[in-house]
Amino acid sequence: MINSKDSYKHFLSEDKKALNIVETNKISISLNPYNIDLEIWRFQIQLRKCEYLYNLNKKNILWKLKKFFAARLFKKLSCKLGFTIDPNCFGEGLRIAHRGTIVVNGRARIGTNCTINACVNIGATPGFDDAVPTIGNNVYIGPGAKIYGKIYIADGCIIGANAVVNKDCLETNMLLIGIPAIARKPKSN
Structure with missing residues (x-):
């Protein structure tokens, strides 16, 4: 802050x-x-x-x-x-990759060095204004991702394009893909 x-x-x-x-x-x-x-x-x-x-x-x-x-x-x-981004949501090192619709609930908290793409929505569970995500540091959020609810995303995670994340991911450096998103270890070369 x-x-x-x-x-x-x-x-x-x-x-x-x-x-x-x-x-x-x-x-x-x-x-x-x-x-x-x-x-x-x-x-x-x-x-x-x-x-x-x-x-x-x-x-x-x-x-x-x-x-x-x-x-x-x-x-x-x-x-x-x-962009619909309220002040005090993102930590330092924010990288918005493209112009286009980005909606972030004003109560959401996103850590440092976050990359966010177009058509991303980070919001509350319908009917619960305070049920918003907390996202760790060094997280990449792919185009079209939807992240909502009182959830926590750990540091270093990659949220894939068009993923719908509505459950916690407590393990670091995971890949979250799919609808609803499933956490997987990224393949290493």
Whole structure:
């Protein structure tokens, strides 16, 4: 969780590394319409900025104006890219692989170095707002995966494309595939 200027800078640095962003001046972001990673990077900057501004929650008027404008730009980028991601869900090193529909319940907690693809839904069990997933570190979430319920996914797991995960996976470095997802050890070469 971002709770200081130093942690804010650290989260941005880790996210930048995860996205393999090399050049990030404002001109390169706004003038290159073909580099989607830069648009996603811009979204992640606003996500982390909102986390920073809202977690510190200072009471002066200037801080409130910063929060308002940061949240407004965050919402605009969210709609443009198709992301419904609340602040404080993801740890550092977030990598959003593609633009497209991504929905994450605001109460879900996802660890560090997560890669998430398009058409992913991380949500609550219907009728139970607090029954949301907790996902460990270094997890890859494939395109179209659906993860829901009060479940835990261990560190290093790979969730396959279009998998529906509704049960815990307590063992690390597992491959979760199928509908409903079944945990398997990945084959090693």
